[in-house]
Amino acid sequence: xxxxxxxxxxxxxxxxxxxxxxxxxxxxxxxxxxxxxxxxxxxxxxxxxxxxxxxxxxxxxxxxxxxxxxxxxxxxxxxxxxxxxxxxxxxxxxxxxxxxxxxxxxxxxxxxxxxxxxxxxxxxxxxxxxxxxxxxxxxxxxxxxxxxxxxxxxxxxxxxxxxxxxxxxxxxxxxxxxxxxxxxxxxxxxxxxxxxxxxxxxxxxxxxxxxxxxxxxxxxxxxxxxxxxxxxxxxxxxxxxxxxxxxxxxxxxxxxxxxxxxxxxxxx
Numbered sequence: 134x135x136x137x138x139x140x141x142x143x144x145x146x147x148x149x150x151x152x153x154x155x156x157x158x159x160x161x162x163x164x165x166x167x168x169x170x171x172x173x174x175x176x177x178x179x180x181x182x183x184x185x186x187x188x189x190x191x192x193x194x195x196x197x198x199x200x201x202x203x204x205x206x207x208x209x210x211x212x213x214x215x216x217x218x219x220x221x222x223x224x225x226x227x228x229x230x231x232x233x234x235x236x237x238x239x240x241x242x243x244x245x246x247x248x249x250x251x252x253x254x255x256x257x258x259x260x261x262x263x264x265x266x267x268x269x270x271x272x273x274x275x276x277x278x279x280x281x282x283x284x285x286x287x288x289x290x291x292x293x294x295x296x297x298x299x300x301x302x303x304x305x306x307x308x309x310x311x312x313x314x315x316x317x318x319x320x321x322x323x324x325x326x327x328x329x330x331x332x333x334x335x336x337x338x339x340x341x342x343x344x345x346x347x348x349x350x351x352x353x354x355x356x357x358x359x360x361x362x363x364x365x366x367x368x369x370x371x372x373x374x375x376x377x378x379x380x381x382x383x384x385x386x387x388x389x390x391x392x393x394x395x396x397x398x399x400x401x
Contacts, residue, residue: 134324139168139175140188140315142354143281144347144363145370149207151350152338153331160331169354171261172313173238180240185318186328191311191386193240195393201316202325203386206333208314210374210382215299215310216243217284218250219292220276221269226296230254232275237262242312243278245389246298248396249305266290280312282362284369306392308385309374336376 138154140146147169152158154167168175168184176193178184182200194203216237224232230253236244239259247254258274265277266287276295279287287294299310315332317325343351347363355363374382 134162135164135166136185136321136328137168137183138165138186139170139178139184141172141175142169143370144351144355144358144366145209145375146188147351147354148339148343148347148367148371149332149336149375151335151343151348153335155350157342158331158334158338161327163328163331173241173259173261176238176240179316182318185321187316188313189316190238190241190243190313191389192242192245192393194314194316194386195390196240197316200319202319204315204317204325204329204332205378205382206315206329206336206376208375208378208382209312209370210309210314210378210385211312211370211372212303212309213299214312214369215297215302216246216278216280217287217297217299218247218276218278218295219266219269219287220295221272221292223293224276224295226251229276229295232256233258235260235265235268235274235277237265237278237280242310242389243280243298245393245396246302246310247278249392250296250298250301252396266292282358282366285362285365306385306388308388309381311382311385311389312370314386333376336371339371340376 154165175187179189179197229251233256236257236259262280268274269277302310
């Protein structure tokens with residue numbers, strides 16, 4: 134059975150899906166047409182119902198539950214892994230609602246977490262995540278929310294952290310941060326559970342065979358990163374929740390859905 138599958142070219146996703154899409158494990162009769170896109174594109178495609186299986190931001194999950202269900206493996210949750218709000222120079226947090234803020238996509242977890250921390254902020258512009266640092270540095274915007282490898286590089290460029298939005302979530306909820314997860318079309322029925330098990334096997338394979346030495350597949354799509362940054366990326370975003378959500382992971386997603394409902398007026 135051939136399915137369309139989308140995930141990002143970021144090291145955490147290629148690390149997770151390498152064994153599955155390259156058939157290093159038994160795929161139990163599944164084949165995949167793979168689409169590697171930035172997460173905001175994948176979010177938009179999920180809203181359109183375009184792919185059978187896809188990585189998404191958990192921030193868009195409430196909007197796609199009519200067509201998709203989330204799987205228990207392959208996601209990114211954890212502590213100390215959330216987006217950061219950064220600027221060229223320190224800005225008092227009480228002034229943030231008056232600033233122009235760049236957000237890495239409208240339907241992203243980063244947008245949800247920013248809106249939770251700053252519900253009165255309305256001057257928001259949406260950018261692809263890897264454009265935000267440069268827009269802050271150039272003065273096009275006052276501050277920006279950064280994710281992924283930019284967490285490791287912003288200080289080298291002289292930028293300042295205003296607030297760790299993930300830490301804000303953790304302190305207010307006591308739960309891990311649900312950043313991104315894997316969804317499958319509800320029309321797949323029991324095959325979705327089978328896919329979830331295969332993704333889990335793919336993650337377990339990666340931890341067993343490539344945790345010390347990253348695979349060529351991971352390096353192929355992260356050519357502009359040093360291997361050290363790739364490793365930091367994987368270590369930060371791939372963990373026990375990527376293998377299985379478990380009770381705490383399920384609680385975090387439930388809380389996110391609740392927060393989305395409460396904050397829907399601010400997420401515009």
